[in-house]
Amino acid sequence: MANFQPFNGTITMISDFMTGLNEESIGCNKLMSVDNGYGAIVNFVVTPDTYFIDQVMVAIGDKVTGFYDADAPAPLIFPPQFRAIVMTKNIPYQNVKVDYFNSQLESSDGKLRLNIAPSTSIVLKNGQAFTANPTNRNLIVVYGPTTMSIPAQTTPYKIIVMC
Structure with missing residues (x-):
């Protein structure tokens, strides 16, 4: 049983993220920085396995929630970097x-x-x-x-x- 934790905020950066030396992986993984507006920032590693609710496209400035496994290993860096399991664009009344x-x-x-x-x-x-x-x-x-x-x-x- 995974320990899913949410992090809410606004996307401030989206960039390509290299996970290895294989050129075929270029562009397949993204690094999304999310700022909660109170000084906390999280970098989400978004892979082809990350599930986006309703397959919505996100962009810089969008308010999102990223869910990650809090028990999974993560590098000890700042800002924290987690592999996103689920991402959702925040929509009113949803x-x-x-x-x-x-x-x-x-x-x-x-x-x-x-x-x-x-x-x-x-x-x-x-x-x-x-x-x-x-x-x-x-x-x-x-x-x-x-x-x-x-x-x-x-x-x-x-x-x-x-x-």
Whole structure:
């Protein structure tokens, strides 16, 4: 089970990122600097495996949230550099949570419980339908309003199963 952590901010730089000596990898990986506006900066390494919600294109000045595995090894440099697992462009009235959801579809931090409706789209990262039970898995959840309860409850618009 990964320890997914979000970082919100504005993209201040996008550049190519070399991961090896292979010329075929040039342009395939990006380094995105994200500034939260309060003095914290994170550099995200964006690879072809990074999942972008709705395959949206991002640019300098966009407000985004990047999710990374806080337990994964990272170089001890400043600003911190993490491999982005999921990126989303911040859109009003749309929330995204990346986490492990248990058998009651409650997130590992106990802050969100999912109520799946017939209209909830449940798919794989490649866009194909997911036909099994989404419980006890790492999920990318796209949702709107929540209840004021603890944990907050929501009926998600879309669930992407991270197999």
